[in-house]
Amino acid sequence: MDDLSYENLKQRIAELEQQIQCYQNFIKKIPFPFVFTDYKTRIKLEKSREKAAPIMKPIPASPAKEAELQWDIDFYRDIPFEKIETFLTPILDLVPHHIVFVDGNGIITLCNLQAANDTGVDRDTIIGKHIRELLQLPDELIVTLQSIEKKEPIYNQEVLDRFYGIINTRIIYNDDGSIKRVISMFQSLNMMKETEKLAVAGRIAAGIAHEIRNPLTTVRGYLQFLKNDLPERIISLIDRLLIPELDRANNIITDFLSTAKPADIKMEKIKLNQFIRKDVGMLLQSEALLNNVNVYFDLADQLDRCEINGDKNQLLQVFLNLFRNSVEAKVKKTMNVTISSKRSNNMVQIQFCDDGPGIPPTVIDHIFDPFFSTKETGTGLGLSLSRKIIELHKGTMKVQSSDKGTCFFIELPIDDKKLSV
Numbered sequence: 001m002d003d004l005s006y007e008n009l010k011q012r013i014a015e016l017e018q019q020i021q022c023y024q025n026f027i028k029k030i031p032f033p034f035v036f037t038d039y040k041t042r043i044k045l046e047k048s049r050e051k052a053a054p055i056m057k058p059i060p061a062s063p064a065k066e067a068e069l070q071w072d073i074d075f076y077r078d079i080p081f082e083k084i085e086t087f088l089t090p091i092l093d094l095v096p097h098h099i100v101f102v103d104g105n106g107i108i109t110l111c112n113l114q115a116a117n118d119t120g121v122d123r124d125t126i127i128g129k130h131i132r133e134l135l136q137l138p139d140e141l142i143v144t145l146q147s148i149e150k151k152e153p154i155y156n157q158e159v160l161d162r163f164y165g166i167i168n169t170r171i172i173y174n175d176d177g178s179i180k181r182v183i184s185m186f187q188s189l190n191m192m193k194e195t196e197k198l199a200v201a202g203r204i205a206a207g208i209a210h211e212i213r214n215p216l217t218t219v220r221g222y223l224q225f226l227k228n229d230l231p232e233r234i235i236s237l238i239d240r241l242l243i244p245e246l247d248r249a250n251n252i253i254t255d256f257l258s259t260a261k262p263a264d265i266k267m268e269k270i271k272l273n274q275f276i277r278k279d280v281g282m283l284l285q286s287e288a289l290l291n292n293v294n295v296y297f298d299l300a301d302q303l304d305r306c307e308i309n310g311d312k313n314q315l316l317q318v319f320l321n322l323f324r325n326s327v328e329a330k331v332k333k334t335m336n337v338t339i340s341s342k343r344s345n346n347m348v349q350i351q352f353c354d355d356g357p358g359i360p361p362t363v364i365d366h367i368f369d370p371f372f373s374t375k376e377t378g379t380g381l382g383l384s385l386s387r388k389i390i391e392l393h394k395g396t397m398k399v400q401s402s403d404k405g406t407c408f409f410i411e412l413p414i415d416d417k418k419l420s421v
Contacts, residue, residue, distance in 0.1 A: 032078035034071035098186035104179035298340035
């Protein structure tokens with residue numbers, strides 16, 4: 001063998017040794033046990049959880065058989081739990097309950113979208129914060145922290161603070177017995193309360209419509225029939241006061257009935273930003289001029305081609321109700337209203353914000369209640385009807401307020417099918 005062939009052979013052997021070393025290092029880093037059987041090379045590799053290096057065993061040759069790989073993965077021990085949480089997050093975002101993972105110190109490691117939305121926080125920024133920052137409650141009232149302190153899971157415990165519902169916790173331990181995670185699931189019962197309220201509202205509406213609407217129509221008809229035979233001052237009283245008051249009472253009854261059974265929704269595809277700029281903009285323009293209100297739009301460009309399925313007339317009614325609500329609360333000479341939009345996954349988020357005096361904390365929890373109003377002439381149905389319209393569009397409506405203004409947050413699903421370019 002000449003020198004050149006010998007040097008090439010040495011180089012090839014060095015390369016093969018380097019590759020074998022790389023494979024060995026790779027196998028040592030695999031965290032879970034496995035058995036790899038290669039019938040052509042007559043070698044079986046067995047790796048246990050306790051030892052980093054695998055054991056190599058000879059086996060009878062079976063060239064006809066394919067190589068086999070068997071593994072035994074323990075998700076809690078062999079995979080970093082952060083990876084599992086990353087995998088679970090989009091799945092748990094579909095759950096309509098609050099799901100929060102915390103470590104043994106109460107630090108949030110996972111928070112699903114429902115929990116973030118209902119507590120009014122940004123989900124990405126709340127990760128890594130203490131759970132008290134999410135719930136805004138004293139530590140002694142946070143059931144999850146009680147579960148950490150006692151190292152005991154909680155089963156179907158009723159919660160009676162500002163979040164009304166049922167909470168369950170489960171604990172995942174490390175090998176040394178310390179707490180890896182406490183998983184909390186909170187099932188809100190607020191929706192059941194709202195359903196009960198609306199059911200009561202429906203019964204009230206039906207009773208009012210039956211007992212009052214017909215007599216009102218009769219009285220109005222006779223006033224119209226008799227007024228021509230009455231003195232001018234009485235006719236003026238009928239036209240300017242009595243009939244308008246009867247009509248107002250009839251409109252209130254109509255609103256009651258809408259609370260019980262809103263008008264049928266006629267769905268169509270709506271390009272969201274175009275709808276807000278043109279339809280909502282034109283609707284609010286005259287109202288804004290009359291009430292000395294500046295209306296601004298801050299719409300995400302990425303939503304220019306996004307479509308939602310909705311009823312334009314009913315959605316316009318929602319924005320008109322929100323606008324009139326802002327105007328009625330106006331105390332400054334000029335008010336600013338900003339309507340903004342952005343996309344979050346398959347949802348569009350719309351914010352309707354004003355810089356008015358805000359909603360008092362003692363009132364804000366009730367503003368969506370049917371018939372609740374702080375205004376002397378209000379029926380308390382505008383916001384209740386608005387939220388019901390949004391819910392019939394498979395969306396949600398929430399509110400946040402301070403002395404610097406009020407923001408209503410509307411989420412609506414984006415049409416699943418790809419839109420025209």
